[in-house]
Amino acid sequence: MLDHTTQADTLDLDLAANGVVGVIIAWADNNGIPRSRTVPIDQFTAATRRGVGITPLFAVFDSHDTITFDHPPLATPSGDIRLLPITDRIVQLAGQPAFAWAPGRQIAPDGTPWPYDQRTALERQLARAADLGITLRAGYEIEFHLSAADDPRDDPRPVYDGPSYGPVKMLAVDAFAEQLLRDLNRNGVPIGQLHGEYGPGQYELNIAPTDPLTAADHQLLTRQTIHAAAHHHGLRASFAPLVTPGHVGNGWHLHTSPSHNGTNLLSGGDGPAGLTPQGAAYLAGLLRDLPAITAITAPSLSSLQRLRPGYWSGAYTCWGIENREAALRLIPSTPLLGPDHANIELKPSDAAANPYLALTAVIAAGLAGIEDRLAPPGPIQEDPATWTDQQRADHGIHRLPTTVQQQLRALHDNPRIRAALGDDLIDAFRAVRTSDADRAADLDPAAIIRAYRWLY
Template identity: 45%
Template sequence: MSTEKPPAERAAEARVAATRIEAEGVDGVIVSWVDNAGVTRAKTVPVRGLESAARWGVGAAPCFDAFLVDDSLAPTASPVGDLRLVPDLTALHRLAAQPGWAWAPGDRWTQHGEPHPGCQRRFTRRAADALAEHGLTVRAGIEVEWIVDGGEPGPAYGMRRLIGNSDYLRDLLRTLREQQLTVLQLHPEYTEGQYELSVAPGGPVEAADTALLVRHTVQAVSLRHGLRASFAPVTSPDGVGNGGHLHLSLWRDGRNLGHGGTGPHGLTREAEGFLAGVLAELPALLALGAPSVASYLRLAPGRWSGPYRCWGLENREAALRLITGSAPEQANAEIKCFDAAANPYLAVGGVLAAGLAGLRAALRLPAETTGDPGGGAGGAGGSEGSGGAAERLPATLGQAVDALRASDVLRAAMGDQLWRAVLDVREAEIGRFADLDPAQLVDAVRYRY
């Protein structure tokens, strides 16, 4: 990360970057971060102010750590103090769908030049560095799902919907390509007006950055086509909703540890321990990866949202889906219970911390769930077969918060300040939305993410 360099070195790099992007027609630079409620917040500087922003940062008050999804504040918010938001120039992109603008994610520092303990992006970096101390790296990618209002209707995964919105989707592909992003797939999803896009995997911080850049681009391209995109967990009380599935694979010395081992389906013992650690912490991880009260309208049986604390090979109703792929380098695991309301840095960092704890403890996976973990017929898309009933994950945000409060693994990895700030925001949102019925709740969050 360029933010780790001395201020003078950051400023020198920013001068070069500003000269380059100004020649490309950029007038302003957006520096963004994601708060504990999962909302992307932003400051901007003129392109010729990028040098100063890189050297000194841009003011971003610590009260943002207490913001709720509706812009109210948790009771713990304080009006005192300031932080500095420093753009990471290694992730600087010109925004092809927003002429005249560039974007960079920011890291937050104290005014004294020390890392802010509540910086979510830095949490992901710490978790990745802890794995690196064991000689391990992770490649990750986050699927982006969204629902647009005003698009051509059509059946789930249907060609009709693709044809009716082909200009919109073509422009999205072109724009992402101009921004140097490698798209793997783009297709209509289950719910009317819903689409899913996946990009090439990268390192943990890069994967979270990329997910945000894709979402910003989807919003911008959608507006240009007279459409409004929503990344909310659900946009109707009984709808399937938008997932934020996290794919990841564990590597050592260029070898994918999800292949060629003696564990289940070729997992090495290290990869098995890592995934067992994730599975063990999944109830607590939901408070990071499914952070909205509305997330639990989506996380229901029969919708392939991963509401069960179990794992299985290509089992789309299990929270942890193992994918062997058609080549060794493609083996990965998918966490299906996360959604698009999540702060991606919190979600990725939490999973890495849980996986490392499982690896250190040499945990083993429980018995595989080979059929429907609910013991009944499959939901959206048909039956996966039968199987014994598995343990449900938390069915409310309150239950997930209780699990996070009890998790020594995540508390230690996040640090007390970030851990407490997340809990404060979750508890405040539970109280904020307690009196809303499902339809009112959906309306309250539909366009907040």
């Protein structure tokens, strides 16, 4: 890790002295796909002051790099914006030591905020939370698939297809796991654990909770770190929501917790599992806006295939206490782990989501719940898929949107999420999702899975 107290105008000298030849400036587009520019080290100081030129049309790239001109303000090939590296987040990549990495902010040519910048949208919600006296923590669970990279077919060949969660599954990727743990530590990404997951060739790690902006940066940096370690060991990583038909998908479960004056609002109260009134209102806000939230957090056609009842993906609009079939899983505090452990896990969330937009939508909904003093219904401790339609209706439980059109309708009709993201960003997002849906109109489910398999 570099010393982040270093002044921006001397960073290039320090980086060069450590053998760095270029700096990768990364951001995520509206498909959740990381994009980047690499700046030679002797140009990095200039980039910190003036940014790097990129086309504004990245805001309307769809998942397969088709540029849609269906959003009028970005319906021309003309124009330019600047990509500015966030210098206090720069790291020399342990798995790619000739390169450093930094997240980027998209700004207008005159240096003013650009309405399509997802990082800025998240910062606005964090400022709103601060005005309410609320601080937030966030963390990600990241599931991914490892395949042999020398397979000439497009179909994946899982590195291990045997008992789930066991040490033998980890032994199959022993050298990769060793490098990954070392590299994440050197890159400044603290994780809680790494293990073999349920599906063939599937693994999972969880990133330690931190402030939401850092959590989003860590998510992008973790992707880069995993891909580099996999490449080094002749493997290919996929974070796609669904890698093969009929198997479990890769969720990127998003955990959040609000606090006031240093006290976690999800514990220490008289509500279910210790919810305080404000903590319950935060949860109720997420539940109220869940269809619009998941339009942001599980937005791709592959995401929609992953959201199936019975797969622990959270296909219904309900919450429960440690209920892994609930879209919102309350993880309460315990005497062993303490009150700060309490958090809410969003199950319908995956790698197709831009992490800054995902956190923006979640936080906006939760804060609105607090402002409106909402109260949630009682927790659901069963699998709602096993109930009748009437039972679900009696409890106000509905299936989350199953089509792009339903997702976009939920997003359009939600004033809170629209206000948080802004009309320009929402409308560009809509254009991208519509382009994806049009492209896949004649594809069967298996073809859609193949189309998204190696995008993430």
